[in-house]
Amino acid sequence: MTTALFECRNLTKFFPIKSLFRETGRVHAVEDVSFTIPEGGTVGLVGESGCGKTTLARTILLLIEPTSGQILFRGEDMVSRSKRELRRFRRETAIVFQDPYSSLDPRMLIADVVGEPLVIHKVAFGEDRDDVVLSLLKRVGLEADHLYRYPHEFSGGQRQRLAIARALAGDPKFILLDEATSALDVSVQAKILNMLNGLKADLGLTYMFISHDLSVVRHLSDHIGVMYLGRMVEYGTRDQVFDTPTHPYTRGLLAAAPSLDPDDRDRPREVVLQGEVPSAVEPPSGCRFHPRCPVCKAQCDRERPELVDIGDGHLVACFPE
Amino acid sequence: MRIPGAALFSSRYRLLQKRLHPITKEWGLTFYVLRHSKLAVIGGFIALAFIIIALFGSLFAPYDPISANIQDRFQPPSASHPLGTDTMGRDVMSRMLAGAQHSIKAGLIVLAIAVPLGVLLGGIAGLFGGWVDEVIMRITDMFLAFPSLVLAMAFSAALGPSLFNAMIALSIVWWPMYARLVRGQALAVRETSYVEAARSRGASNFHIMFKHILPNCLSPILVTLTLDMGWVITAAASLSFLGFGAQPPIPEWGRMVSDGRIYMLRAWWMSVFPGLGIMFVVLGFNLLGDGIRDSLDPKLRRLTEVTWKREKTSSSSTD
């Protein structure tokens, strides 16, 4: 049984909406989310806009302070720790963003951009640092003469490699990939995905991959969490979620994603999700999905379903038939 | 050569070269764009001419700018006095040559005080946000609301009128603009992904401020500074014109305009030439400042880079 690198318990985050210092409403970004990330695994997080996956990602890395709940990294609660105590945590975790064009400081040379974590953690300076950066660049498939150039001289795919190289500086254990390939073309994405898989195997990394693209998530992850309006509605292994999706939202999501088989268009689709995603400020009562749910029952608008293990660690938050 | 440490020195030197190369390339591109803007070149020449006059003007003045020469008073522009003489018979051109240094001194001193002060306060406000931002910004607003004129008057009343006091008064009202400028940039930079990435690896506020925010502010600061040079000079001249700045016999240009005011009908050259001088200096710095702004604009640079590279390779291939 592998150890859990991250364990989140009852994580909640809401953003108050203030009007003249009084709170008039709340954005319920993340509500009572619990899950674990095993060491060496890749957890994929899927959901549509407003589901809270971006907020959850930043909360796990403590870039946003959770409203309540625990975040255990290697068994220790990281919430409400001082900056100094978090130093080790910050060195062992890293993040790669979606937009390669804004994630690198345009005024800095590549050597400085990629070497920044080394400077922050006082690992290496000057020439030594440049040597380490060189080895990182080679690892992500870039050349030595790229060291002393500016980011604007590189293409989107190359910049994403640079962002990954920067994430690898300092030998982290965990990398959060926030829609890291969503802005890339298919052919470039393939290279980056292959590279990420290779790096994970070589360096023993743990990933959390956030994406709206189900096929990419499926390719990369071994565990998948499905979020809707701030709640985790389903969680399981890749095969469990994709082969036997149980929550009505998961089934709707999978059915909505267009498949690569032209013949599928003639087959009737079992679930067609209508309506829009409601606002996170005034979410529906009870089960948040109930207004759009094709199998909504009487209790669904009154009670909130908890995540229940339906077998082999496959968790679903839905009232049984 | 077997000098101990030579290997280390030469490798350090090579490293420095490699790092400097892209930076010099960037500056090269800046100058290239600048060179190709006619207006910027004109502005640059005017500004340079002004600086040279300011530095060496007194040496070239053909006549003594201070001592009187009553029999030559009110001479119109002629061969011996190209810009005429004033009410005391002093050669206007010599006075202008000698007086330029005061204007430029005013500009430099005011900016030397206002810019670091404004940048520091603006940076802190933008980086920390919250109540720090509120407090600093309200103080900035207060100073922004100060009428520089009234302040200069108050200073002269209290400490006696002089160019030095006028410069202090101007510094006090000049820094808020830089504070706002840097605060705006800091707010923008703070929200970028690269700062978020740095924070996620544990970067301190100090690191963010000096490694990310300030370098990204350099361009707008440089542009504003250049444009401001002209405006500070005008402001100092205005204060001197009103009597709160330079006192006679200092040949400060604003003062000269004021002195010649009552003689406009009789000896227009006393006010007009210093006035034109001020106008050209402001124009020069404005054009130069606009040119610098364009040369630092990323889009224009990218477009011009191609022509620049092409010119470089064609010139090197003809060698």
Add this chain to the structure above:
Amino acid sequence: MEAREDLLVVDRLKTQFFTYGGLVEALDEVSFEIKKGEIFGLVGESGCGKSVTATSILRLVAKPGKIISGRVLLDGQDLLEKNDHEMNSIRGSRIAMIFQDPTSSLNPVFRIGRQVGEPYVYHQHRGKRQALMDATRILAKTGFPDADEKARNYPHELSGGLRQRAMIAMALTCEPELLIADEPTTNLDVTIGRQILDLVKDLQREFGASVLWITHDMAVVAQMCDRVGVMYAGSIVEKTDVRTLFRNAKHPYTVRLLRAIPSAAKSAETLEEIPGSVPQLIHPPSGCRFHPRCDSAMDVCSQVKPLEIEVEPGHVVACHLFRGKGKVT
């Protein structure tokens, strides 16, 4: 299948951009046909020229671009020979377009009802009140809940999905013969995007319009389109019906592109990679623009641009590998 007439024929369309940095050869003699009542997909990665094709058809190419040569025949008439006045009466009534980002395509200071009704006023000279009523009707048709109320909303008061529906409504007001859709679902959530795909399909069937669907997403193509053209670096490299494309693609680029997509069906560990990267269109590769990245490249590929060869009925490939294996179109 009954032979359908061609509604739109694009014949060797060449569009170039005269930029400060050089001449961008955006479209290099692009040719394809869209039949009446069919959904034609134009698919390719970024920079391949699909959006430029759309703007060229409507003759809305942004400066410094210019259409150099070619023909665009709408029902037999060449659009490139029409004057501004004639084109204005075609845009919005015979050919309509919907865009990727509905937020920037809708005017924020006008209410939805009025904007959607604008084509009625401009092209069909209806009165404002009548136009508003008709706009409400067509909004309801595109699935707007409470169309009467919502017509009074401003764009920013609506969600992304509703804005896209509003744009579709606006495009369909004058019952166009051709609807050009430039990546309309790319910025939308999966479930909302699916609703839009279904909507367009239903409306297309009802109105009998042809659709030029531009996208980079092969899965959307698989579910939406009848026939497909694959674009690479300004040229169409393969044209066929959708099923043939996915089962029997011939062009090396298409084949490798399909294999690079992570999909549920494959359990392969590594995705197929295409070496190199998309070329600059300022100095594009000579001959076949894909040759530097193609592992089947021959000498002739770097010298001569491949002709379009019909390798089987309805399946055209632009590749030297198939020389002599079909008739040249």
